[in-house]
Amino acid sequence: MHKSLKRYFPVFAFPTLAAFTIGFFIPFVMGIYLSFCKFTTVTDARFIGFGNYLKVFTDKTFLHSLWYTVAFTIVSVVFINVLAFAVAMLLTKGIKGTNLFRTVFFMPNLIGGIVLGYIWQLLLNGILAQYQKTLTYNSVYGFWGLVILMCWQQIGYMMIIYISGIQNIPGELIEAAKIDGAKPAQILFHVTIPMVMPSITICTFLTLTNGFKLFDQNLALTNGEPSRMSELLALNIFNTFYGRTGYEGVGQAKAVVFFLLVTIIAIIQIRLTRTKEVQQ
């Protein structure tokens, strides 16, 4: 069969391969090369070595947005996962209305980042207006605004994953722990959490990468205001590319740094949580 299928390469594999090459592979390789070049369009690229990278690490806005992104990601990962897990625990107890609650909590996930950003801009600005402030008054407001927005959007998604993890725990395990006299807190930390570790791995991975890559919500909610102080990395890179001409190379170098950061963090995170998973 392999032989006869192999002849059908043009039908089966070629369309995806061609699109993948155009949509991902060539831009990726060219992106790495261009990060070492000075250019304004792709065709006038001139090799300049590490010059762009030097500019990246002396760019104050980049360093600020790096810390801002790291802080935002850590805070949002903790909040989203703890709250989603808590909601999932409570919604697997079999109370009335569970289905309705799940449906509603999940819904914000389907709404796009731009629309979400403007929904929360209205609400948060409305609340802050009582104190004569707006979201763009101080980058701290933008920070917590984004955290609240991301919680609202992602708790439902993570909750669904945690619920399926909790439901997969064999009932006997909990029963056995109860018979052995374990307190609820002990059951939670020594049975439930180790058993849902695979879900925790997935959810932290998703929230971590989503937080790091966040763009649309940031653009719509504060657009980096006041004066680029609430700019996350993705938006900073975008503004470097399209904000000032002559800085395309720096933008591309920032993008490479960003890519390396996301990859390294994702790999470390998966390693860390995978080792805590129990084999069944």
Added chain:
Amino acid sequence: MEVKKVKHGWLLTVFFSLLTVAWVFPILLVVINSFKKKVYISRKPFEIPFGKMFVELENYVRGMEKIKFFDALKNSLFITICSVAVIILCTSMCAWYISRVKSAFSTAMYYLCLFSMIVPFQMVMFTLSKLANMLHLYSPIGIILVYLGFGAGLSVFMFCGFVRGIPLEIEEAAMIDGCTPIQTFFHVVFPILKPTCITVAILQTMWIWNDYLLPYLVLDIKRWKTIPIAIQYLKGGYGSVDMGAMMAMLVLAIIPIIIFYMFCQKYIIKGVVAGAVKG
């Protein structure tokens, strides 16, 4: 045992009911404000529009004119539906091929797909938009190819995971009976892949429908706007934002999603779980 479990059940139900109301509140607020005269929206966002504040459907009419909402809706629908259909067809075929034909190419393709899933869009943003421009992919039809390329990673990866679980004997039996690989794929393999198709379709629809940056950079946005682009345009294109039109358009942007969610809720939640477990 059962009785003990739900001892405080009613308390939890009350608590979650309140939380549910709070959860819907931001959307409700936008709906309320979409019927308010625009000057009152920033000033009194929490008041119900009565009397002189109430403007009936004025905001909707003005917003639709400003951003040509139905054109944007049409573009969004066309791009999303076609891209998802093309992604499912092409990547499932590709995944079957690279799972069944063992070669250096197959292995390389598999790992490249896996790798592409983690690469942030900003990494390829500039070069991709220039390349797409050079190849004249800036129309709603051209962008389908870009989505196929950028969405291939996740879909190929998920289909591969599923194809591995299909026993080879079924396909071999079909081949012995005289099916060509194309017939084998469409009559035997593809029907088995249906659950994964739904998962992939849900995940890709959620991504493409809401995607802002890729179409913004690739499409010729003077001629074609998608809904997220149209909404952002409402904000960026004018000196002061027309809050009334904005609220109305936000409501119109949410409605298709709510309808989609109501009809496919079961599949969406299943798809998310399946996607997470595979990923």
